[in-house]
Amino acid sequence: MSIEEREKIVASERPKTVTLAEVAAKAGVSKMTVSKVLREVGNISEETRQRVRQAAHELGYLPNSLAGTLSSRRSRIVAVIIPSISDIVYAEVLSGVNAILRPRGFQTFIGESQFDPSVEADLIRAMLSFQPAGLLLNGGMARSGDAEALLARRNCPAIQLWDCDRHALDFSAGPSHESAGRLVAKHFLDRGLRRIAYVGAELDKDLSARRRHLALKSSLAAAGIDLVSMTCEDRPRQAATGRFLTEQLMRMHPEIDGIHFLNDAMALGGLSYLHQAGLPVPERISAVGFNGTSLANAVRTRLTTIDVPRTEIGEKAAQALLQMTEAQPMPDFWQARLELVQGNTTLAI
Amino acid sequence: MSIEEREKIVASERPKTVTLAEVAAKAGVSKMTVSKVLREVGNISEETRQRVRQAAHELGYLPNSLAGTLSSRRSRIVAVIIPSISDIVYAEVLSGVNAILRPRGFQTFIGESQFDPSVEADLIRAMLSFQPAGLLLNGGMARSGDAEALLARRNCPAIQLWDCDRHALDFSAGPSHESAGRLVAKHFLDRGLRRIAYVGAELDKDLSARRRHLALKSSLAAAGIDLVSMTCEDRPRQAATGRFLTEQLMRMHPEIDGIHFLNDAMALGGLSYLHQAGLPVPERISAVGFNGTSLANAVRTRLTTIDVPRTEIGEKAAQALLQMTEAQPMPDFWQARLELVQGNTTLAI
DNA sequence: TTGCGCAAAGTTATCGATAACATAATGCTG
DNA sequence: CAGCATTATGTTATCGATAACTTTGCGCAA
Numbered sequence: 053m054s055i056e057e058r059e060k061i062v063a064s065e066r067p068k069t070v071t072l073a074e075v076a077a078k079a080g081v082s083k084m085t086v087s088k089v090l091r092e093v094g095n096i097s098e099e100t101r102q103r104v105r106q107a108a109h110e111l112g113y114l115p116n117s118l119a120g121t122l123s124s125r126r127s128r129i130v131a132v133i134i135p136s137i138s139d140i141v142y143a144e145v146l147s148g149v150n151a152i153l154r155p156r157g158f159q160t161f162i163g164e165s166q167f168d169p170s171v172e173a174d175l176i177r178a179m180l181s182f183q184p185a186g187l188l189l190n191g192g193m194a195r196s197g198d199a200e201a202l203l204a205r206r207n208c209p210a211i212q213l214w215d216c217d218r219h220a221l222d223f224s225a226g227p228s229h230e231s232a233g234r235l236v237a238k239h240f241l242d243r244g245l246r247r248i249a250y251v252g253a254e255l256d257k258d259l260s261a262r263r264r265h266l267a268l269k270s271s272l273a274a275a276g277i278d279l280v281s282m283t284c285e286d287r288p289r290q291a292a293t294g295r296f297l298t299e300q301l302m303r304m305h306p307e308i309d310g311i312h313f314l315n316d317a318m319a320l321g322g323l324s325y326l327h328q329a330g331l332p333v334p335e336r337i338s339a340v341g342f343n344g345t346s347l348a349n350a351v352r353t354r355l356t357t358i359d360v361p362r363t364e365i366g367e368k369a370a371q372a373l374l375q376m377t378e379a380q381p382m383p384d385f386w387q388a389r390l391e392l393v394q395g396n397t398t399l400a401i
Numbered sequence: 402m403s404i405e406e407r408e409k410i411v412a413s414e415r416p417k418t419v420t421l422a423e424v425a426a427k428a429g430v431s432k433m434t435v436s437k438v439l440r441e442v443g444n445i446s447e448e449t450r451q452r453v454r455q456a457a458h459e460l461g462y463l464p465n466s467l468a469g470t471l472s473s474r475r476s477r478i479v480a481v482i483i484p485s486i487s488d489i490v491y492a493e494v495l496s497g498v499n500a501i502l503r504p505r506g507f508q509t510f511i512g513e514s515q516f517d518p519s520v521e522a523d524l525i526r527a528m529l530s531f532q533p534a535g536l537l538l539n540g541g542m543a544r545s546g547d548a549e550a551l552l553a554r555r556n557c558p559a560i561q562l563w564d565c566d567r568h569a570l571d572f573s574a575g576p577s578h579e580s581a582g583r584l585v586a587k588h589f590l591d592r593g594l595r596r597i598a599y600v601g602a603e604l605d606k607d608l609s610a611r612r613r614h615l616a617l618k619s620s621l622a623a624a625g626i627d628l629v630s631m632t633c634e635d636r637p638r639q640a641a642t643g644r645f646l647t648e649q650l651m652r653m654h655p656e657i658d659g660i661h662f663l664n665d666a667m668a669l670g671g672l673s674y675l676h677q678a679g680l681p682v683p684e685r686i687s688a689v690g691f692n693g694t695s696l697a698n699a700v701r702t703r704l705t706t707i708d709v710p711r712t713e714i715g716e717k718a719a720q721a722l723l724q725m726t727e728a729q730p731m732p733d734f735w736q737a738r739l740e741l742v743q744g745n746t747t748l749a750i
Numbered sequence: 751t752t753g754c755g756c757a758a759a760g761t762t763a764t765c766g767a768t769a770a771c772a773t774a775a776t777g778c779t780g
Numbered sequence: 781c782a783g784c785a786t787t788a789t790g791t792t793a794t795c796g797a798t799a800a801c802t803t804t805g806c807g808c809a810a
Contacts, residue, residue, distance in 0.1 A: 069556060071796060082760050087798065095757050112554050117530040118471045119796035122765050126798095137499065138492040147487045150513050159527060162511045164499055178508060181466040205461050207418060291695060323700045346640060350699040351672045420766060431790050436768065444787050468766035471795050475768095 070111045079107035090115065121183065127208075130373065131179035132188040133163040133172060134213070135258075141315070141343055141362060142190070145213055148366020149188060156374065158185065165193065167257035173198040184208055186373040191215030191226060192260030209376040211369050215260045216387045222376060224385040225369040229260045232358050233267025235392050236312045236340050239356070241275055243399050245310035245338060248272055249280040251297045251322055252314030253289045261314050264342065268312055280305050289314055294321030302329065309337050310398075316341035316348050319355055323397065338398040344391075354395035361388050419460045428456035439464065470532065476557075479722065480528035481537040482512040482521060483562070484607075490664070490692055490711060491539070494562055497715020498537060505723065507534065514542065516606035522547040533557055535722040540564030540575060541609030558725040560718050564609045565736045571725060573734040574718040578609045581707050582616025584741050585661045585689050588705070590624055592748050594659035594687060597621055598629040600646045600671055601663030602638045610663050613691065617661055629654050638663055643670030651678065658686050659747075665690035665697050668704055672746065687747040693740075703744035710737050 076083045081100060088094040089104040096104075107113075121127045130153055134142040150160055161182065163175035172189075173196045179187065180202060187203075191212035195203075203210060203221070212219075214226040240248050250269070255262045269279040282301040287293040294313055298321065301308060313319035319341035323333060331337050334356075341348060344359030368386045375382050394400055425432045430449060437443040438453040445453075456462075470476045479502055483491040499509055510531065512524035521538075522545045528536065529551060536552075540561035544552075552559060552570070561573040589597050599618070604611050618628040631650040636642040643662055647670070650657060662668035668690035672682060680686050683705075690697060693708030717735045724731050743749055 069796090073796080083797080084761080084799095085759060088759090091798090095759085097758060100758080112550070114526065114551075114554070115530050116471070116532060116796050117527075118467045118532055119765090120798070122465070122467045122471060122767085123796075123798040125765070136496075137486070138489060138496045140487060140489055140492070143487040143489070143492050147485075147513065150486065150511075154513070157527075159510055159512075159531070161508055162495075162499075163508075164496065164503070177463065178466075178506075181464050182508070183465060183467055201461070202463075205463070291698060317695065320700055324698075327700055346666065347696070349640065349673075351669055351676055351702045353700045418766090422766080432767080433769095433791080434789060437789090440768090444789090446788060449788080465766050468795090469768070471797085472766075472768040474795070 069116070070113045071116070072113075075104065075108045075111055075113050078111060079104045125183075127183045127185045128158045129161055129182055129184045130158050130186045130188065130370075131161045131163070131176075131182070131184040133165050133175050133179070134190050135165050135167045135193065137162065137164050140345055140347075141360075142214075144362035145366040145369075148363035148368075149370045150366075151363070152367050152370035152374070165190070167193055167254065169194050169196040169199065172196065173202065176202045180206060180208075185377060186211065188213055188369055188373070189221065191218070191220070191224060192229075192258055194257070194259060209373060211373055213365060213369050215263075216385050217260075217263055219384050223369070223372045223382070225365050225372065225388070226260075227360050227365075227388040227390050229263040230267040232342065232390055233264040233269075234271045235358060235390060236264075236342075237268050237271030237275075239340060239392055239398065240310045240312075240338070241272075241277075243310075243338065243401060246277055247280075247305070247307045247309045248277060249282060249301055249305060249308045249311045250313075251294060251301060251311055251318060252281075252283045253287050253293050253297070253318070254285055255283050255314075256285045258289075258314075264314075280308060289318060291317045291321030291324070294318030295325045296321075298322035298325045299329075302326075302331070310340075311337065312340045312342075314342065316343050316345045316355055316357055319357070319397075320347055320350065320353070323353060323355070334396065334398050340398060344393055348393070348395065353397060356395040356398040357393055359391045359393050364388065418465070419462045420465070421462075424453065424457045424460055424462045427460060428453045474532075476532045476534045477507045478510055478531055478533045479507050479535045479537065479719075480510045480512070480525075480531070480533040481562075482514050482524050482528070483539050484514050484516045484542065486511065486513050489694055489696075490709075491563075493711035494715040494718075497712035497717075498719045499715075500712070501716050501719035501723070514539070516542055516603065518543050518545040518548065521545070522551065525551045529555060529557075534726060535560065537562055537718055537722070538570065540567070540569070540573060541578075541607055543606070543608060558722060560722055562714060562718050564612075565734050566609075566612055568733055572718070572721045572731070574714050574721065574737070575609075576709050576714075576737040576739050578612040579616040581691065581739055582613040582618075583620045584707060584739060585613075585691075586617050586620030586624075588689060588741055588747065589659045589661075589687070590621075590626075592659075592687065592750060595626055596629075596654070596657045597626060597659045597661070598631060598650055598654065598657045599661050599663075600643060600650060600667060601630075601632045602636050602642045602646070602667070603634055604632050604663075605634045607638075607663075613663075629657060638667060640666045640670030640673070643667030644674045645670075647671035647674045648678075651675075651680070659689075660686065661689045661691075663691065665692050665694045665704055665706055668706070668746075669696060669699065669702070672702060672704070683745065683747050689747060693742055697742070697744065702746060705744040705747040706742055708740045708742050713737065 072083045076086045165172040187210040192215045210221040212221045212224040216226040341355045341357035348355040421432045425435045514521040536559040541564045559570040561570045563575040565575040690706035697704040
């Protein structure tokens, strides 16, 4: 591009936009005919179609979707709000959503709530103002009163992602975090471990993680075991925090022989401390993560973890949305199957 | 929410939308007055403001941004197209973009091109049809003719992300991939390594990675060293591919004593093979990744890598966009500084 | 020939807001 | 108290499309 062209564009002397009316004038027909040809609806003669397409192409016509949506009252925008884009877990759910929606001509609006209910409410408001065809929300967070009020007034389907324990909205797609907690408890108990700890962060915000934690705790309690919990609310759910909390944990409770971490990243942080402290894994102490991210397979470590089909969750949610849009009958939820993947951080039995 | 309410919403007997006109009627003023009050422009008496706000609140008024944008011709949508959402690298750039744009009332449209120029062109078309205030594109890909044509007709600023070597569009924010390649070459040479290899994938699509590769190759050539390249184009740029290619590499070229990987994930895969094959790192063979993702710090491994300030790239790009929107004078690009982070996969000197 | 049915186009109203201009009420100056 | 700026509000046209209906023309059966 030449400097002059760039200047022109930057200086907002932009190429003027071509409208339907101009295409119509060029093709010698009415706006409506052009609209019908380009949307491929109605009866238009082959000859006219050709002329219109030719004119549209020559002018470089690009439809204005805002006008189209406003007028037809049918939107192809889908709003998605996740806690964090750069957390691979939610990003993969998002990829699944996109994989289904994009090929059908839908655009996704992405919002990042940072696990903050008031940010989430703001995002819901902003997104609803674009009249989306649907709203996908993360299920694992508390919802503010504002958000509830907005949702009550919505006029599109809303779907809950990531959590299937508590059905809310029109559909839920995700795992049962309670059963995840139970799976881990069973895994530890099967291996004869009885000094179990949980390491996590930001549990005040992440209801799904809290549910896993509680299920683990109560499953162990049923076996007469008291879960030791080492959590904090003001540090991120990342490796460094896992390392820090594990160090604290082992200082205060050196007898611990099994740890469940909030996620794989924290588990790797914890393992890094255990390795440095000379505590052999899994002989002396076992570790279990959550998510089954690519992190789980490190250089020498294959973390025992619970694999969650993240992309599939996104796909199912998107498919459900499409079905609701077509007013098809459908169930209330889709429960993702969980799989405990045996690595080398717990004993194989 | 009661079952009846849910039924009502699902069955598309949705709560009717409240418009400006209804708020105006309720407050006993004209639409225009309501519009001015809610946008906080013009001179409206305090008393009227109160009445209008009260009415809007009671009716649960939510503006229709589509109508607003169409009418004012000023959009608050920013379109972003990245190769992959679930690749943490681009996701973090995106987070940076959002961090700047969201607080200023902009919404981001996200597209995933999968490194495919024709998908990218489709996305550009779809996004431009929403009359965005700006367009952010990944710089490290080939661009199709269609895409070029669309970009030439755009009437918003367009910014290139992630690559600063070749200036295109109105602004570029990213690192110089050439200097990254040179940095790695120097790192190897400083350590007396002379049997160097490169391991990567999908180089046909990723121009930035290609540029790093070429810079490494030519820097080494200048020192009289011939770079061995082990790449493939049909496997993903992930750990498993890194492992596979490293195995091939070491079979064909057992003399290799230093490997640069396309990214950190592939490096970890390669390290996992080297460890299994009993080749000590860094004594026998050195490894350098690229990106400086959290992956780089594994349990026992701290990967030597080049840290790229990903979030900052997104922030700078978004700031540049805002400046262009306000027609402020500005430079053509922002070059991200790169830092080679010494880990324990190359010798410290 | 009448008139019905269908294909192929066009007309009008509308979607929900904002820009730009117009008007009415108020205050202040000389 | 005229004259004019200022404040407060309303009117009209418009953004770029689509829905719903109307019109025109033609073929063909009764």
